[in-house]
Every structure is written in C-alpha cells, then in structure tokens.
Amino acid sequence: MNTLSSPAQTTDEGMADSLSRIGLRWNSRGYATLSGPLLALARECDQAFLAIAARWAAEPEHHPVLMPAMDLSPVDYFLSFPHLVTFAAPLNPAAHHLRTFTAAARQDPQAALHHAQLTTPGDVLTPAACYHVYVHHRDRELPAPLKVTTRNTCFRHEEHFAPLRRQWSFQMREIVCVGSREEVSDFLSETRTMVDKLIARLGLPVEWNAATDPFFDPTANPRYLAQKLHPTKHEACYQDLAIASVNMHEDHFGDAYGISRDGRPATSGCVAFGIERWLCALIDRWGTDPGNWPSTFTAVGREVS
Incomplete structure (x- = not known):
C-alpha cells in the first residue's frame, strides 16, 4: 500500500482524510490523538506485546510520566541526549x-x-519507559532475574515530526530483564524470536539491523563508538522505520543504580515497541480500510508467547 512510506506523504490531503476517518488527529507540533478503529488497533498491538511479556511472567509496573531529572544523572542522560530531553517546568x-x-x-x-x-x-517527561524500572529497583540485590513490563507516554524532541512515524509524544511498551549476563542474553534471544513470529504472522516485511542510540555529537561520545564496535542495539525495521528494538545494556544501569545479581552489578536488557510505529507499518502494509487489517492480532500474540 505504501500509504505512509515517507514523511512527505503524510501531508497528502487525501491520506490525511483517510487517517482522520480511522481515528487519527495530528498536531504538527509532534503529537497525535487516537480514537475509533486506530485506537482499537493500538490496543490490539499492546495486547500482543503483553502476551509476549506473559511468556516470562513479567511483572507489570505503572509509572508516572514525570521523573526527577536527577534520576537520569547516574547514566549521563543529559550529556548523551540533551537534544531530546523535555523538561517539565511550571510558571514561577x-x-x-x-x-x-x-x-x-x-x-x-x-x-x-x-x-x-x-x-x-x-x-x-519520560524519555523511555524502562528508565523508571531501574530507578524503582535501585539498590537491590536480586535473588532471581527480574522481569518487568511497563508502558508509558514518552517524549523525545527531535528535529522533525511525522504522524505515527516520529512524534514528540508517543506510546512505548517495554519488556525488561535484569539479572546475570547469561540470563539477560537468553531473554533477549528468545523474545526476539517471539517478535519475529508475530511479525511474520502479520505479514510485515522486516529486517533486523544493528543500530546505535541517537547520541548528541556522537563521534565525541565513547558510548557511541562502543556501540559501533560491539553492537548492543538491534532494530526491527519496516522499510526505514524501526518498530521494535532489542537492547543489551550490559551492566550500565545495574552499576549506575546499584542493582546487583550474585554480588555483581546486574546486567539489563529490554525489548521495546513503539506503538504508533506499529500502527504506521500496519496501515502502510494493509491500507486504511479496517476491514483489511489483521483480525487475529491478540490471538497471534497468545500463540507466539
């Protein structure tokens, strides 16, 4: 269908009308309202991701959209991503x-x-859903691997915005594992396999690509260079759009937040799903007629779990 294959196409008047009819209201400042069929599809997507999380008996956690800025200081967020951060500041x-x-x-x-x-x-305002998990479990010795799933409204103020593809405000579902390196590696490998099954059943042509985080001034950041040399982030890309990522953090968060496993800083990893981006891929693949959309999303989610 290729209905949303590039940001330029999102300005097409006919496409805007089609998206409006299925429940998309877009604000050019970078955020969307979902209703009707599109909201229903978003819920179906999240149910499939929750079914994958259930495979691990991942404990659900609900966190606020706000977090203290200093809680991001231990991982040098403001040094690595100052261009993305959105502060919450009331009037004097x-x-x-x-x-x-x-x-x-x-x-x-x-x-x-x-x-x-x-x-x-x-x-x-939350830049990624998983940050709350590490802050919440700060200074813990884990007797067993910790598996958590959480969803949050996330904020990244990027250079440009496009409906469902690249938004200032968007929904992210994550499944997080914190434990030994072997435990986290096994979790990421098995979860990626489940995501592959889900993608295949939905008929989405996707490729997994090594990626790096969107660092500010990347060539001057040693973490960017480390990710280039030893990829720890892999994205499932529908055309040029990353709809999911598998991330190995090593002991970066465990060391920063004092989370340990077997007497050492814990390893962590997460699998992240950008819900609006899944909507974008599904609409691009199957069109804007809800009658053509996959009708067994939740069942597929249960199957791959």
Missing part, C-alpha cells in the same frame, strides 16, 4: 510574576507564553 509561582503573566495573556496569549518566567526545571 511568585504572585507578581503570575499577575504579570495573566495580564499579558489577556492582551496577547502568544506573547505571554514567549516571555513567561519558568521555575528551574527539576523534572523531565
């Missing part, structure tokens, strides 16, 4: 600042926003 609460702001807003809301005085940022 001093009464005279609020009066100045409200007076300006009555005259020109846009100008009021431009000159608003904000508090010093202390929190960030």
